[in-house]
Amino acid sequence: MEQTININLNHVTRVEGHGNIIVNATNGKLERCEWQIPESPRFFESMIRGRHFSEIARITSRICGICSVGHQLASIKATEKAFDIEVSPQTDKLRRLLKHAENFDSHLLHVYFLVAPDLMGAPSVIPLASSHPEIIKRALRLKAVASQWSGIICGRSTHPIRIIPGGFSKLPTNEELTQLKKDLLELAPDLEATTQTLLSLAEKVPNFHRPTEYIGLVDEKEYGLYAGKIGSLMPDGTRTLIETADYRFITNEWVSPLSTAKYTKHLMESYMVGALARINLNFDQLHPEAKKPAEALGFKTPCYNPYFNSIAQYIEACHSFFSGLDLIDDLLQKGLVEEKAPSYQPKAARGISALDVPRGILFHDYEYDAEGICTSANCIIPTNQNHANIQEDMDKLVPEMLEQGRNQKEMELGLEMLVRAYDPCISCSTHYLDVTFKK
């Protein structure tokens, strides 16, 4: 086909942060195909240097409004590691419950508000509110309880308040947990309906495959989200496990002139992180109740279609929903009790953590001096790690679409949907921190 295409999407809508898609083709010949990140950098690394350890999670939380729970948990885990702080089993369970809350909340926001309009042929949820009120009301019901879920545990879903080194500044009451369980159970029909909605839209998901390397947490005890080692899965099925402390062997950051965010690569030219990567790595460990929608949706691993990241997110939302309910039962069985905070002293030390947040694996790495003042830091954000993979996908997808004779509009939509499928969090990705420079 001999199309002439000029795509200049500046900025892509319905994604967090600012990214551009530039594609030029003349008479069917591709001249330019770029995924650009023009997001304004914020220099968090510089901000936290010289700040006290008690402030660090509150500051790094502000890297991202959507993933603030994940950033705080990763931050606190790194600080606790530096000062050898052991948390109680109750704290550990509450944090895992909080992690599930964020996963559930973020994935539903993405699937309903950012992805569904494309599949339903609408520019956004705003017209869907009148054309499909039942779906939007359902989305808002799910979203409201999801936000309350994390709020009950950490005080507020955007920029949590209660997460502190050693535990929580305040605990939810047993009544709140009981009520939460009740509210969650009432959502079960809404989740079932979501499966049906997605099933009816599944054929609209583009058919595109590009095997890549998948990176995510792998934990022998459970589906990797909160703890574990860094796992890599190659297209030929080869798996490797790497210690968290060695994360730099995975990330190998580099700066592209197309982006204010750093790119990463490991064994291939790029790798993918996020729900699809995790589910490819850990499918067997999904909650049995989450395997049901996976089966209903015909989802099988390994899945090499990046557009299916949104489907993987929904399956993970179900995993977090049912795993969350199990954890609430577990916590309520004994009842939450006020615990004495573990005693600790700041010291000159380094702490590294890895956490798999909704958009993929996240690393926080800090160095502190003897007074607990941060002297250097490094955060590697999931979306950073996906940028190169998005570019690689575009490099394969655009020629395929030209070959299929797609027109400009179809190509624009296909590319926007690709970027959205990754659920990029671009504010996050340009706010990475770097450890290279020391006093």
Next chain:
Amino acid sequence: MDKPKVAFFDFTSCEGCQVEITNFDQQLLNLLEAVDIVEFREIMKETTSDPLDIAFIEGSFSRDQDLPGLKNIRQRAKIVIAYGSCAATGGINALKNHKPDYQYKMEVYGADASMPHLETHKALPISAAVKVDYSIPGCPINRDEFVRVVSDLLHGKEPYLPNYAVCIECKKKENLCRFDNREVCLGPIARAGCGAICPSNNVPCEACRGFVDTPNYASMIEVMVNSGLKKEYALTKARMFSANILDNNLSPK
């Protein structure tokens, strides 16, 4: 009568204040009945170049390349509201403002620091670029306050921000004073309106909403030092969210 046209824009920020809006649930549906949201990039593909009744701007002004966009919004909008602390005062982004450019760029981008696309200036409030009619501070915004300000504007009432300290709200809630827990809290000078949400969760206030109009800052430093904080840290404590206020005496209107 046509519903007022409102649009949401974002600059240097975490976009958390927008996320708070998606958490409004029923309040969001009520809001949608009262206004027409014509542009909101994070959740909408629709855009417009039409005149606007209210433009909500999130994020700081930190790059010259953002100025034409901000001027365009100002030109089209009857009312411009800077919402969230990044927009209202520069917020947390200003935490590195006291460092020279080369230092914070080197600290983050290292050998690549001189690449032209990484250029920024100090993180400033939106009012440093264009006239702002009202501010809704907070990191993140307080939902009830946001809805109240919008409701006031729709009903022809002048919106206001509380001009008293977080301590007042905290005392009303009968919270234990954080200073009695050997912590340092900025509640005595911080602008109220959040319901003292942090001290109510047993965490000190970091003054994310900025200060009251006439804070007794010297006395605040003295209290922090008397509570055991080293003077060098006491002097920089409030930089976390209020560096621009300290450096330039900026206060949201």
